[in-house]
Amino acid sequence: MERVDAPACAVGESPAWSALENAWYWVDIPARRVWRLDAASGAVASFAAPEMVACVTPAAGGGLVAGMESGIFALRLTPDGALDATLLAAPPTLGPGRRFNDGRCDRQGRFWSGTMCMDMGAARADGLLYRYDAVRGLSAPLAEGLVTQNGLAWSPDGCTMYLSDSHPSRQLIWAFDYDTVEGVPHNRRLFVDMNAYPGRPDGATVDADGCYWIAANDAGRLLRFTPDGHLDRELALPMAKPSMCCFGGAGLDTLLVTSIDPSAAGGGAPQGGWAGATLLLRPGVTGIPETPFGG
Template sequence: MSRAAGVRVAVREPAELGEGPTWDPAAGRLVWVDILGSRVHTYDPGSGRRTVLTTGQHVGAAKPRAGGGLVVNLRDGIGLYDGGGAFRWLLHDPVAGRRGNDAAVAPDGSLWAGTMRYDEAPGGGTLTRIAPDGTGTVVFPDVSVSNGTGWSPDGSLMYYIDTPTRRIDVCRVDGDSAVDRRPLATVEPGAGFPDGLTVDADGCVWVALWDGGALRRYTPEGALDRTVDLPVRRPTACAFGGPDLRDLYITTARTGLPRPHPLAGSLLVLPDAGAGLPGTPFAG
C-alpha cells in the first residue's frame, strides 16, 4: 500500500544531514540531530518550542539520559551533556577519518553506537555497545555505514542496517551481543538505500529509504506491507513521538543534492501513523 497524503512539515529547517529522531517522554519533546551541522535540535509539538545545541564536532546521534541531559555519538567518541548543558566525555576514542553515526538505546539502557568513515570505505565502521560506565564492546566490526538499530517489542531480537548492503538484518540478542544475524529484507536496486529504522508496537520495522524518497514498513516476517511516499529524496530516519506515540516523525537531508527540494533538511511528520513503542533512556 502506498500512502503519500497526510505527511506534514513539523519543523522547516535546512539541515545538511538531519538524523536520529527520538521522542523524549520526560521532556515531552522530539530530539534529532544535523550531523554535518554539528547541532542537536529539540521540538515540543505541543508548544512549538525549539532549542538548538551546537556540539563543536559532527554528531551522529543524541539520546535522552535517565537522569536528564543527553548522550551524544560524536566524531571522537561518546559524550554526555547533563541537564544544565555541561559536557564531559564518557568514551573518548578518536580515529582519523572516522565519525559517529546512528545510535540507539537498548531495553537494558545501554547505547549501541555506530561509526563510519567519512569516505564510506568498506569495513571502516563498527557497531559498539556502550555500557552506562563507558565500557565499550564491539558488536559488529568491519561494517561500512552503520545505521538503523532497533529492538523487537519483547527485546529478544535486534534489527540492524549496514546501508551499502541494502539489507535490514535481524539478530538474536544474547546479553551484550547480537548473534545469528541474517537478512530480514533486502531493498531492491533503484528503490534507494535503507538508512534509519524504528520498530512499532506490532513488531513491524519502519525503514527510511535514502535516495528512495519513501518509508517502508516490513512485518516481523520480512514482508513489505506499507510504503509512504515523501516529498523529499533523502529521508534518513523515523521515530514515533507525541504523548501517545502515534505520530511518525521523519528526518531528512539535503547534503549532496545539487537542487534539493525546498523541504529537504526539514523534520516531517505523518500523524496517526500507528503505535510506537516507549523508548528507554540511556542509563549512564
C-alpha cells in the same frame, strides 16, 4: 503531514522522543547542531556542539547521550544555546575522518552505536558496532565489517536486534537474536535485502506490532516490514532523502522524520522544497516507549 518550523538540515538525523520532557530531539550532523521541538508549545530551539553529533538518545536523569566524532558523550543543554559535552568513552578506532553514526538504546537502556569512515567513496568496510553502559563501560566490537552502519532497532520484547548497512555497495538489513541480560547479539541473519526495494536502508524504528520501519534514502518513502521480513506498507514522502523516523507524542502515534539536503551536505544540485526538512506524520499505528539511557 506537517513540516516542523525549523531550518532545513544538511544531514538531519537521529530523531528521538523524550517522554520526560515531552519533546523531540534530532541532529544536523555537519552543522554540529542538536535540535529540540517542544511538543506542547511547538517551540523549536537549537544547540551548538563542539564537534559533529551523529546520534542522540535521552538519558534517564535528563540530558542526552550522543555518538560524536571523538567518542560517546553525555550532553547537557545550556540556556545560552550551547551544549556541555562530557566524554564517556572513546574507542581506539576513531580518528581523523571517522565518527560514530546511527545509535540508540536497547530495551534495557544500554547505548549502541557504530563507527564509519566519513569518505563514502572509499567504501571502507571497517566500521564497528559498540555497546556502552555506565557499569561496564564500552564493549569490544560486537559487529564488524560495516561500511555505513545504520538501522539499529529492537523488537518490542527486546529479543531481536536489527542493524543495516546503508552504503550503496551493501543495502542490507540484518536481524540478530539478542541476549537481553548480557546485551549481546548473535545468530546474525539477513532480514531484508534492500537491493530488491527502492532506496537505501537508513535509520529505523519498530512499532507496537513489532514491524520495522526503515527510511528508504534516495527513494522518498518509509517502508514497513513485518517481523518475518515482508513489505506490507509504503509511505511516500515529499523529500527524496529521508534519513530516519521515530515514534513519539503523547500517544506514541506520531512519526518524526528527518531528511538530508544533498546540496547543503556538499553533493548535488540545489533541491529546495522539502529537502532537509523535518516532518511529523501520523501513520495510523503506534510505537512503543523507548528506554532512555540508564533507564
